[in-house]
Structure formats: structure tokens, C-alpha cells
Amino acid sequence: MGLLSEQDIIGLRVITKMGTHIGKVLHVVIDADTLEIAKIEVRPSNLAKALVRGALMIPRSSIISIDKDGVIVQDAVIVAKEQATVSSAVAAMD
Numbered sequence: 887m888g889l890l891s892e893q894d895i896i897g898l899r900v901i902t903k904m905g906t907h908i909g910k911v912l913h914v915v916i917d918a919d920t921l922e923i924a925k926i927e928v929r930p931s932n933l934a935k936a937l938v939r940g941a942l943m944i945p946r947s948s949i950i951s952i953d954k955d956g957v958i959v960q961d962a963v964i965v966a967k968e969q970a971t972v973s974s975a976v977a978a979m980d
Contacts, residue, residue, distance in 0.1 A: 890952060890953070890954065892914045892916065894954070895911050895914050895923075895926070895952060895957070896911050896912070896913065896914060897910055897911060898910065898911045898952070898954075898955075898956045898957050899955075899956040899957070900926070900928050900944070900956065900957045900958075900959060901956060901957070901958055901959070902958070902959055902960070902961045902963065903950060903958060903959070903960060903961050904961050906961070907931050908928060908930060908931055908942065908959070908963070909928040909929045909930040909931045909942065910928065910929050910931075911926050911927070911928060911929075911957060912926075912927045912928060912929045912941055913926070913927035913941075914926055914927075915927070922946070923946050923949070923952075924945070924946055925943050925944055925945045925946060926943075926944050926949065926957065927941045927942070927943055927944075928941060928942040928943075928944055929941055930942055942963065944959055944963055948960045948962070948963050
């Protein structure tokens with residue numbers, strides 16, 4: 887199979903390198919200058935929903951691979967998002 891289009895990527899399962907299912911691709915953001923993927927927006931699975939609110943935005947730097955079977959991302963993606971959510975909540979309390 888050749889290159890995947892944006893429409894081919896939407897709906898793909900997103901899993902971490904260790905195999906944890908974190909959701910499905912909801913939207914693909916393309917860099918207008920390079921015409922490459924800048925980031926993907928992921929609708930979290932039930933496990934990921936317990937850690938974050940709303941959609942996950944995963945930058946290109948955290949994407950390991952994309953093929954017809956799914957998207958593999960760094961394991962730290964959920965941890966980083968969880969820490970950002972906690973940091974935002976703490977800042978709001980100040």
C-alpha cells in the first residue's frame with residue numbers, strides 16, 4: 887500500500903509503543919508549509935478518558951508510525967497529557 891491519505895488515517899486505532907490502546911484518530915492537522923502531518927487529534931478510549939478530558943493532541947514528534955493497521959505513538963503521550971492536566975488544575979487553584 888502506498889501513502890495514506892488524511893481520510894485513510896481518520897478512524898485508525900492509536901496505540902502506544904507498549905500496546906496500550908488510547909483511542910482513535912479524530913482529526914489530522916497538516917502543516918501548510920511542508921504538507922506533512924503536524925499532529926493528530928485522538929478521541930480517547932475508556933482507559934485514556936480516565937486520565938484526560940477531551941481529545942488528545944499528539945504532535946508529530948510523538949508519532950512512531952502510521953500504517954493501514956493503526957498509529958503507534960510514544961508511551962509518554964498519556965503521561966505528558968496527564969501531567970499537563972494536573973498542572974493546569976493546580977495553576978487554576980492559585
